[in-house]
Amino acid sequence: MGGSQSKRKLVPNRPPPRPQITEEAPPTSTRPRPVRPTPKASGSGRGDDPKPKMVPPDGGWGWMVVLGTGLTMFFFPAVTVAFGVLFSDHLEEMGAGATEFTIIGNLLSTVWSFTALLMAPLSELFGYRSVTIVGGLLSFLTMVLSAYSTNLTSFTFSYSVLGGIAGSLSTFNGFAIIPLYFQKRKGLANGIVASCSALGKIAMAPLVRLLLDLFGYTWACLIVGALSLHSCFAGMLYHPPEWHLVPQKDQDPEIEDPHPLSLTSTDVVISENGIVEDHPHPQHPHPQRPRERKGHSTPGARSIQEEEEEEENVLFVMPTTATSATTSSSGAKRDDEVVLFSRETSRAKAGKNGVPDAAMRKVDSAMSLGSSIPMLILIDNKIYQEDQGNAKRSCCDDFVVVKVFTMLKYSLLKDPYFHLVAWPNALCLTAYINSMYALPGYVTSQGYTPYQSAYAISVFSVSEAALRLTIAVLSDMDWFPVEAAYTTGFILASLCTSLLPLIPSYEWILACQVVNGLAMSLVSVLFIHVALRYHPVENYAQVIGFCSILNGILLFVLGSLIGFVADIQGHNGAYYLIGSIAAIAAGIWVVRLVCTVRKHYKQVPVPT
Template sequence: MLVEPKKMVPPDGGWGWVAVIGVSIVNLCTRSIEPSFGLLFGDLLTELGVETTGAALIMSTLDALINFSGLLVGPLIRAFSYRKVSLVGAALCGLGLVLTSPARSMAHILATYSIINGLGVGLTASATFVALNHYFVKRRGQAVGFSLAGTAFGMMLMPQAVRLLLEAYDFRGAILVLGGVAFHALAGSTLLQPAEWHFVPEIRDEEQGDCPKEMETIKEIEDEDGESPENGQTQTLINVKTNPDLTSKLFDDHSKKSSAAFPRNFSTMSFITRGRKSSIISNYSNISNMDFTGSSLQLHLQSTEDTASTLTISEGVRMRRNMSYPAVQLNSHHKLIKDFPREPLQFEPKKKETMWKKVVHFMDLDLLKDPIYLNLVFGLSIFYVAEQNFKMVTPFFFASIGYDKMNTALFLSVQALTDILARLVLPPICDRVTITKRTLFMIGIFLVGICRSILAEQTEYTMIMIWLVICGFVRGAALINFTITISEYSTLEKLPAAFGLHMVGKGLFVVALGPVLGYIRDSTQSYPLCLHSQTFLIMLCCVAWSIEYIIRWLKLRKEDTKSDTT
């Protein structure tokens, strides 16, 4: 009896939830400082004589390093592991913040905070995302949403913490403390054990039943209905008529152990290509080269001791249905052998790959030929630019309409609180709906753009709080599906490369459009106009994806029409 080995699959839980906690710790320690950038660096940038443009340059460089590190992610994870990459990234984050404490120039801030810290954040973000996708399949949305809750929780606490640290230790002491907090990401990274250590056997649904699988070997026994020959004797599959010794040598041992005949699941082709051998040894070679995954015909080998052996299929043999292709019936076996090409197989010499092709294969750059993937990266990158610029500009916007640091920190905390609520409540719901994560994300960012444009026109305390609550919730609803849109489209093998190239795309757009948004604010002296320009970028993402959906729908409708006509 053949026992099929069980397939090992991700646990979709178990240690995976511990990995989720580890990712939350990493996100809390490395990314929660970003929305408080204006609050933390505001006084220092004022002393250096740079305002919004300088802040935009620092944040754009930071984002560029975060995202351009995606070029390294795929090869690094393939060569080492996502846990080791996350550990190195966490160490770089803490080191970059600590080295920023004595900064007295823009160049110093760019070198330490933007470059060193940015590279570390990029490595940890990519490694932790890949780790979660190895642990979860069906509950991937919940896992990613819960892990991002660490970021949102940090965004809620960090503005208050930064305010208190600035009051107690000034900028240089505050950045040192935050650097120590970032080093705690090392503890979270150690929890990202290889997912293969925790794989579990696949559990099949009862609806599948015990039906034989494709390519399954089926043995026929002596008393099987309708299969025994008319004379009532056991019929063997291979019959060498001219050499009884050979026949007994091959089959006696098997017949002693069981009354079952030789398994009836091997390919005819393994005999056809060797049918013109000139010795009895060809019988051995034919038998030894059986293909146990092909069609199931009864074959008889006829040979003479002094002439070349021939391959024939007996006239009265009954045909059995092919298990690999159940709907195919072989009606004319004589014609099959007659039409089969008898030329020897020829193999073309393998072409030597060029260095560029090796690089393309190693980094999976063939993804850049996929227009759907490119449009996906375009939309995500456009939204990312708007999101990063909003986090940078918001503290300056509140200051411009007369609110102090305490009120600004409260506003940011309230927005982060509703963000956390959305990330905890919505992922289980999103995993159960039939709508794709990409469509859910597009709906979410559409609402985000509208709410932020409304917020930009508010000046009263109560209305600002109301719209910050709404903005925080819809932002959390959108961001829980932000990275999943990549894993939803890509295979697990290409996921590190797909995510890395997606990060590179974000970096390019941040470098290109980040300073433009800063220039719009400085040239117009209007923060509301800057927020409206961010909404414009978000709507560009929605328009690009909507056009793709329409084109795909029209193609599908055209194909359905052709199939109906046929």
């Protein structure tokens, strides 16, 4: 290996242990030794943070994510709507009564909700795309197995259990990834997806009925399963958000690097007191850079170019002694270093007393290496003991189930703001789903035809689809009162369900469905704003997961209670109970809003 002779040395790569300081020591003038030069790109950043801040694109590929999520939410109601339209006759042929029919339907929602709890860690382990694609394949498998099920047990497993898991895998990541792509327009993006879901409810029910009439039960199930494969296409669009981050545009223009295209090599150094410092060396040196080091003001000091050439040959090493500097016989301090190897330069420089520098380096290298051997042994033993302790402490860490449950942020359950967001949302969702279940029976009990009951559901879906997009656009405005509108949604939901049985006219029923569509649009669209106002965006997926657990519990418990009341008191009593559940959710947010206004009023200074 030819070329110029060089000197390679190892220098400290970690701060030495700090000794107990009993009295104030005088400052030293020892120059800290560089550890390893690291390239750092200089841009339009500020002083100590030269890199521009990377933020979500607020569009760009995010609209492709919205497209994939919208397709999933448009076609996936074909699987859920199929339960009432497609499976009612088939379940009756297998001997299922009203109780079995209700259990199978509620079990799907329960499994769906409990699976959503595990979605955040699963997506972190395997990625958004992989999890969503697997969910689309399981959705297709669900409909295939349901098409050929011949008894209630196999149908319950294929549709309720497997279908609940597939539904959560297919739809969860679309909602969880949207806040990672949007910053100012996340309300609009969420509203588009919610509108696609409402349009899917309108279109899929008659489509499934048409498929059943044209092709029969088996082929209708297979076609519906093929429609659910759109989730696989959506999963391919779920790129990791880190791929599409962009520099923040509102950077301070006054602070700017005079050489924006240059690269700066930064020497990470460790001083005697263990403080890590950065010393940049740009390719275009600053004109005010000092040309002399502290303590070397004589003309015979080394030049800056020689120092940089020496620092280029620095590798790394841990300190050989307890302190980072030792005192030589001459009284001058030098850094401890271990010379890895050295060659004699063509111009051998003689040291003090006529001893060549090469010989001195060999002696220093041998002594330093000998003093470092005990420390190497101690560190090796310490690392081995730490590895052994970790092995004893986490012997089951390789299991995916263990990893998933350990990655859950259980601290959210101790956060009062999580309960402020989760419980009202779960109560309102329970009231909404059960009101939709009870609406056809209530309309027909008032003497109207089944077509009129279906039309009432269509009115609700149309109003929800139109209002969701409007509210989504308004929610991104700075002046829009998010929490006040969110509270209004709970109030309207409780009023339209509680007052529905009071006036048994068809026009009043349709008016209540329009108001209910407005209420659910406010709650569903503004949920993302409220959740992100009280939780950071990186916890949003975990918040949705734990909220889904509450949704599943309340749907099962309160749904059974509503059914029991409907058997005793009729549909009127069921709607009164549903309105009471929505009123509890509204009361929580009314109290929260009143406390916020009162606190703000107390902070306003009183003029004197």
